[in-house]
Amino acid sequence: MSDTTQTTGAAKVENEGAFTRFLRATEIDARLLGMIAALVVIWVGFHLYGKIANGYGAFLTARNLWNLSVQTASIGVMATGMVLIIVTRHIDLSVGSILGFCAMSMAIIQVWILPEFLGLGHPLIWPIAVLCGLLIGCLIGAFHGFLVAYLGIPAFIVTLGGLLVWRGAAFLLARGETISPVDATFAKLGGGPYGSIGSLGSWIVGAIACAALVWLLFNGRTQRRRFKFPLRPMWAEMFLGGTGSAIILGTVLLVNSYPWPIGIVRQYVAANNLQTPAEEIFKSHGFAIPVLILIAVGVAMTFLTTRTRFGRYVFAIGGNPEAAELAGINTRWVTVKIFAIMGTLAGLSAVISSARLNSATNNLGTLDELYVIAAAVIGGTSFAGGIGTIYGAILGALVMQSLQTGMVLIGFDAAIQQMVVGSVLVVAVWIDTIYRRRAK
Amino acid sequence: MSKDNKVTPLVEIKDLSIAFGGIKAVDHASVDLYPGEVVAILGHNGAGKSTLIKILSGAYKRDSGTILVDGKEADINNPRDAKKYGIETIYQTLAVADNVDAAANLFLGREVLTNWGTLDDVAMEAQARKVMGRLNPNFQRFKEPVSKLSGGQRQSVAIARAILFNARILIMDEPTAALGPQETEQVGQLIHRLKEDGIGIFLISHDIHDVFDLADRVAVMKNGQMVGYARTKDVTKDEVLGMIILGKCPPAATPGPGASTDF
Numbered sequence: 001m002s003d004t005t006q007t008t009g010a011a012k013v014e015n016e017g018a019f020t021r022f023l024r025a026t027e028i029d030a031r032l033l034g035m036i037a038a039l040v041v042i043w044v045g046f047h048l049y050g051k052i053a054n055g056y057g058a059f060l061t062a063r064n065l066w067n068l069s070v071q072t073a074s075i076g077v078m079a080t081g082m083v084l085i086i087v088t089r090h091i092d093l094s095v096g097s098i099l100g101f102c103a104m105s106m107a108i109i110q111v112w113i114l115p116e117f118l119g120l121g122h123p124l125i126w127p128i129a130v131l132c133g134l135l136i137g138c139l140i141g142a143f144h145g146f147l148v149a150y151l152g153i154p155a156f157i158v159t160l161g162g163l164l165v166w167r168g169a170a171f172l173l174a175r176g177e178t179i180s181p182v183d184a185t186f187a188k189l190g191g192g193p194y195g196s197i198g199s200l201g202s203w204i205v206g207a208i209a210c211a212a213l214v215w216l217l218f219n220g221r222t223q224r225r226r227f228k229f230p231l232r233p234m235w236a237e238m239f240l241g242g243t244g245s246a247i248i249l250g251t252v253l254l255v256n257s258y259p260w261p262i263g264i265v266r267q268y269v270a271a272n273n274l275q276t277p278a279e280e281i282f283k284s285h286g287f288a289i290p291v292l293i294l295i296a297v298g299v300a301m302t303f304l305t306t307r308t309r310f311g312r313y314v315f316a317i318g319g320n321p322e323a324a325e326l327a328g329i330n331t332r333w334v335t336v337k338i339f340a341i342m343g344t345l346a347g348l349s350a351v352i353s354s355a356r357l358n359s360a361t362n363n364l365g366t367l368d369e370l371y372v373i374a375a376a377v378i379g380g381t382s383f384a385g386g387i388g389t390i391y392g393a394i395l396g397a398l399v400m401q402s403l404q405t406g407m408v409l410i411g412f413d414a415a416i417q418q419m420v421v422g423s424v425l426v427v428a429v430w431i432d433t434i435y436r437r438r439a440k
Numbered sequence: 441m442s443k444d445n446k447v448t449p450l451v452e453i454k455d456l457s458i459a460f461g462g463i464k465a466v467d468h469a470s471v472d473l474y475p476g477e478v479v480a481i482l483g484h485n486g487a488g489k490s491t492l493i494k495i496l497s498g499a500y501k502r503d504s505g506t507i508l509v510d511g512k513e514a515d516i517n518n519p520r521d522a523k524k525y526g527i528e529t530i531y532q533t534l535a536v537a538d539n540v541d542a543a544a545n546l547f548l549g550r551e552v553l554t555n556w557g558t559l560d561d562v563a564m565e566a567q568a569r570k571v572m573g574r575l576n577p578n579f580q581r582f583k584e585p586v587s588k589l590s591g592g593q594r595q596s597v598a599i600a601r602a603i604l605f606n607a608r609i610l611i612m613d614e615p616t617a618a619l620g621p622q623e624t625e626q627v628g629q630l631i632h633r634l635k636e637d638g639i640g641i642f643l644i645s646h647d648i649h650d651v652f653d654l655a656d657r658v659a660v661m662k663n664g665q666m667v668g669y670a671r672t673k674d675v676t677k678d679e680v681l682g683m684i685i686l687g688k689c690p691p692a693a694t695p696g697p698g699a700s701t702d703f
Contacts, residue, residue, distance in 0.1 A: 223562070227562060227565075229583075308558055309553065309559060312540065312544060312548075315539060315540055316537035316539075316540055316548055317537075318539065319537045319539035319540060319587075320535070320536065320537045320539075322535060323536055323537050323538075323548075324537055324548070325499075325519065326519050326529070327519070327535070327537070327548040327601075328519045328520040328523050328550070329548065329549045330520070386537075386539035387539060
């Protein structure tokens with residue numbers, strides 16, 4: 001059982017370019033770099049186009065980027081779950097409808113039911129509503145998973161049915177009415193000036209993120225040294241730590257430079273009986289709460305996929321379902337859990353979307369399934385199964401949302417927007433296919 | 441078919457049958473296996489060898505018949521049950537999860553966890569290095585997905601996984617079909633070593649030359665039925681070939697229900 005590639009590896013190192021050497025040293029995935037490059041092109045492109053065609057570049061402004069981050073949150077949360085689904089060679093077309101159904105249920109619970117018992121504005125209303133929403137999403141997802149895993153119905157059909165069933169059920173729940181406004185605290189989960197953590201909070205989040213990054217790099221290095229694995233060169237570690245921290249702190253500066261609108265500040269001044277005129281007060285938005293939810297979900301899901309037994313099984317099943325079953329993995333039960341997680345995340349996105357709108361409408365989340373799938377796939381999740389990352393899916397969601405926002409800003413028709421998004425999805429998968437073929 | 445001594449067989453398969461849509465893939469087949477013994481199950485493609493063994497390893501559910509492990513009836517309905525009885529299988533297709541690394545494959549389904557309930561990759565890799573070092577000292581590619589490994593390396597991963605958890609009954613389905621001569625030789629040595637440890641081994645093959653020298657006994661199948669059983673020291677390769685091709689039992693063999701009576 002000879003090992004020939006080991007020796008050819010050394011020869012390969014000598015004739016590779018500086019860029020490849022850089023990638024090898026920092027261990028940055030070429031895909032990740034490609035996505036960041038695509039993101040930069042989209043952002044700068046829309047900004048310049050706006051400047052030239054409309055006389056005003058609206059894209060690279062604190063206000064737009066802040067809004068972009070909030071708009072990405074809902075799709076991004078669901079995309080992390082879709083990674084697990086697609087990795088195991090399934091699909092979930094029902095997430096948009098689950099979102100709609102959960103949003104409607106939560107609205108009914110917090111607007112029609114709970115105030116009857118607890119009184120309007122009771123502090124327990126929002127946590128109960130959120131828990132119910134997550135639970136309903138989880139149960140719907142688990143039910144889909146049961147149909148797929150134990151009754152052997154293809155996921156495509158189960159969730160296509162779910163797409164229609166839950167949208168219809170959402171309509172029936174409130175006879176098609178729009179329920180608004182939602183509980184005041186609940187509404188903060190959707191962002192907005194009151195749903196953001198402000199300047200100081202953002203700096204604290206940024207500092208924690210930087211510390212976590214440095215700790216991860218340091219810990220990784222000690223672990224590798226302990227087990228005599230090859231280390232990254234010191235300059236590569238420095239580069240990763242430095243660039244990462246710069247990006248984190250830059251983001252904090254950005255979200256802090258977007259002030260509250262003057263109307264909201266006036267309200268704030270009036271409410272707190274301040275003497276200073278509203279025009280002289282600069283209140284930062286800081287990170288929006290939905291963005292923090294997205295980050296938390298991203299961290300939790302990354303942990304789940306890379307550090308737990310469940311995550312290992314998900315990828316093993318995706319790589320070779322038969323081998324996983326023969327290895328003694330209860331693949332059916334894992335499938336149920338995957339769909340349950342997807343449903344729960346759809347419930348969480350329902351919280352974000354309905355809180356952001358301050359209402360639950362009957363068509364909330366329509367077509368979200370397509371954006372979610374597109375985000376996961378653009379983020380490098382392979383339909384062949386077994387491959388996909390959480391951070392990729394979140395970046396994919398950001399790419400999709402950037403395109404969408406950019407086209408709105410420069411005034412494209414809704415019809416053209418749809419055509420562009422559709423084409424981008426197909427082209428992204430085509431590029432991905434080429435990339436994988438060359439990587440082999 | 442039974443040996444003369446009084447040792448309880450590790451495994452005793454009795455009257456096992458399974459049908460796929462009217463086709464009797466295995467038809468009242470019986471076979472047994474003693475500790476430290478290698479039994480080769482031979483037959484043409486489609487004779488039912490792999491199906492028989494997949495029932496034992498829990499991949500298929502039998503229609504009728506009993507399986508005894510250590511003389512007690514065993515209830516095997518899925519691969520997890522089989523592993524509980526110490527039955528490990530190395531499949532013809534190798535059945536490795538292609539996109540995770542060697543250590544992850546060795547421990548697939550039986551991961552080592554830290555006190556926090558997370559995967560203990562370090563412990564798993566350390567143990568994987570130990571086992572692989574015994575099987576295949578040249579193996580160094582622990583960090584790469586198994587799909588990047590050669591056929592022989594994948595084979596050693598599959599074998600390592602089977603022996604890692606102290607298997608008592610090892611099933612090897614065409615263990616050397618994908619291997620070169622040198623690797624085949626290594627598998628042969630490995631089988632001898634496992635025998636000395638008292639592990640019972642079923643070897644499945646359609647090629648008698650692969651397994652004749654490794655096996656203590658052969659059991660020949662044809663059209664889902666057992667043609668007969670023989671000790672390899674009592675019969676010649678040609679006689680066993682006759683059993684495989686014609687279903688004709690030589691005098692030294694014990695005929696089974698599938699033995700041909702036309703001769």
